[in-house]
Each structure stands twice: as structure tokens, then as C-alpha cells.
Amino acid sequence: MESIATAPGKTILFGEHSVVYDEPAVAGAVNKRAMVKVSSTPNDYITLKSYDLAFEAILNTREGTYKLIKGKPGIIRYILNALSKFHDHSPIDIELGLKVPIGSGLGSSAAVTVATIAALFDYHNVPFDKELLAKSAHGVELDVQGIASPLDTLVSTYGGLVYLSREKKIVRFENNLDVPFVIGYTAKYSNTGKMVRNVRHLKETYPEIIDPMIETMGRIANEGRIAILKNDVDKLADLMNFNQGLLDSLGVNTQELSRMIYIARKNGATASKITGSGGGGSMIALCPYNPDRVANAINRYDNTIKVKFSKEGVLLGEDTGLI
Ligand code: PMV
Numbered sequence: 001m002e003s004i005a006t007a008p009g010k011t012i013l014f015g016e017h018s019v020v021y022d023e024p025a026v027a028g029a030v031n032k033r034a035m036v037k038v039s040s041t042p043n044d045y046i047t048l049k050s051y052d053l054a055f056e057a058i059l060n061t062r063e064g065t066y067k068l069i070k071g072k073p074g075i076i077r078y079i080l081n082a083l084s085k086f087h088d089h090s091p092i093d094i095e096l097g098l099k100v101p102i103g104s105g106l107g108s109s110a111a112v113t114v115a116t117i118a119a120l121f122d123y124h125n126v127p128f129d130k131e132l133l134a135k136s137a138h139g140v141e142l143d144v145q146g147i148a149s150p151l152d153t154l155v156s157t158y159g160g161l162v163y164l165s166r167e168k169k170i171v172r173f174e175n176n177l178d179v180p181f182v183i184g185y186t187a188k189y190s191n192t193g194k195m196v197r198n199v200r201h202l203k204e205t206y207p208e209i210i211d212p213m214i215e216t217m218g219r220i221a222n223e224g225r226i227a228i229l230k231n232d233v234d235k236l237a238d239l240m241n242f243n244q245g246l247l248d249s250l251g252v253n254t255q256e257l258s259r260m261i262y263i264a265r266k267n268g269a270t271a272s273k274i275t276g277s278g279g280g281g282s283m284i285a286l287c288p289y290n291p292d293r294v295a296n297a298i299n300r301y302d303n304t305i306k307v308k309f310s311k312e313g314v315l316l317g318e319d320t321g322l323i
Pocket of ligand 1: 015016017018019020104105106107108147148149150151152190192196275276277278281
């Protein structure tokens, strides 16, 4: 018996951090995915192997612990938490594929969590239900990170370029945002939980200053939604740059991210900002004119990753062909 699921990573255009305080956000699933295969096993324990992440472990889901056989565990806590909730402790083999760099701000943890739960549900004959999947995956992120908005898990489940309203309703854009983006990432791990806690601390310490900034980020996301609907790339650029200024003020910028952001602008990007929680991880540049020039300039110091927005959310079955 074998169940396979894949789920996409994501990039946030507007709303990282402010979405935690129920402000709206705009984000898109990307064409880089996580794959999880769950199979029955002759062993009497649960194994987890990842070729992409070069690790192997034996999991004890009753105690929530693991024994590492090889490599570094990375994303294992999300898988353990999902197993403790949606598996019956019986022996299985789990294989994890991951084309989203871990800690890159591109939603690797959500993609792994959504794909793990989808594969487990299929393995246990739970009917495929995206609403239940997204909710269950958000629960896992909350357990592991302590604080998390449902944005990443919703986007990874449903796919597409989406607007998340204050009421947590997800609305897909019908039009394709037809303009090239370049994503640059640092080797520095972005710790979402830590960054979210830092912003919460600032918000609690300086509510009169930070609350209006977070509200403004929400307004930017709403205006961003309109700019996308009208394909108004100039306005989109202004809004992304405003958003970057506010993210910088919230203390989630780093020297490496800043370097990429300004290199991108110097080389023709009309906008560039952090995408995801910051403190490391990734930035996204809007490049209507010469994306290759921007990518080459960033690559001199850091790395870029080519991603496209993808309509596909979580998929079940052998032949998703997307990883
Ligand atoms: O860095 P990522 O990909 O985990 O994105 C986090 C987005 C935040 O708004 C900072 C946190 C959240 O839970 O929405």
C-alpha cells in the first residue's frame, strides 16, 4: 500500500507579518514542490528518508522523538507533529522530496506539512477535502511554530495567485500577473517563529507606532489586489517598495537581503522587497524589463531561484509530474 502527495511552496507579494494580525495578504503558489510518499513496510518502526535533504531517521510518533541515521533533520518536527495527529503509530516508510529550499521564506514547511497530511489522509482512506487539509496543516504549523497565520498552508493547499481577506477568505485572481519576478535568497536560514515573535514583541512594546504600520501594510495589500486586477505594474512596484520600507522598520531585514534588494533596483527592477518572514531567506524583485540582468547581478553575491506562479495546489497520486 502506498500514498503519494505533492504540494507547492509559495511567495508572498504583500502581507508577511501583518497577516498574523488579520490584515489581508497577496501570495502565490510557485512551481517548486514538496513530495511525500507513505508506504507500508516490513519493518516494525517508522522511517523517514529524504534524498533531497540527505537525511534518514527513525521516528517514534508516540513520544514525538526521532533517531537520526544520517544527515541533519531540518523540517522533521512538522512531519512528526502531523504523524502524531493523523497516523495511528503503525510502521510505515516515509519518503520526502523537497525542491523548495528550507528556511528560504518560500513556504517549505507549509508545503511539507500539506503534502504529509494529504498522503496520510489518503493512506487512511480519509476523503480528499482541501478545507480539512488546509485547516489541519495550519494546526501543525501553529503547534510547531507557536504562532502562524493560515496564509502559507492555504496557498499550498489551493494553489494559484490569491488574495486572503481579513476574514480569512481566499480569493483566486482570475488574471495571470503577466510580469517577470526574480527571487533571490541568502544561505541564511529564516526562522519564521523567531521573526514573528520579534515583531510581536515590537508591537507590544510600541503599539502606537507599530499598529498603524501593520494597518498600512494591510492597506498596501488591498491596493496591491486592485493593481493586480488592473495589471497596473507601476502601481504594483510602488506598493512593493512601500511594503519593503515597513518590513525594514519592523526589523526583519538583514544586510544580505538589503544588498539583494538594492542590487535588484540598481539593475532595473522596478520594485524589490523581502518575501516571507525575513531575517534571512528571500527577496522578490519585480522585473518588467530585464529579469536576466537582475538575476545575474544578484548571482554575483547571492543566489537566485527561478520560480513561476503555479495554479496547482496539493495533488494526490503517483503522476503529478511536478516535482
Ligand atoms: O517565511 P515563511 O515562508 O515561513 O512566511 C511566513 C509569513 C509570516 O507572515 C511572516 C508568518 C505567517 O505565519 O504568516
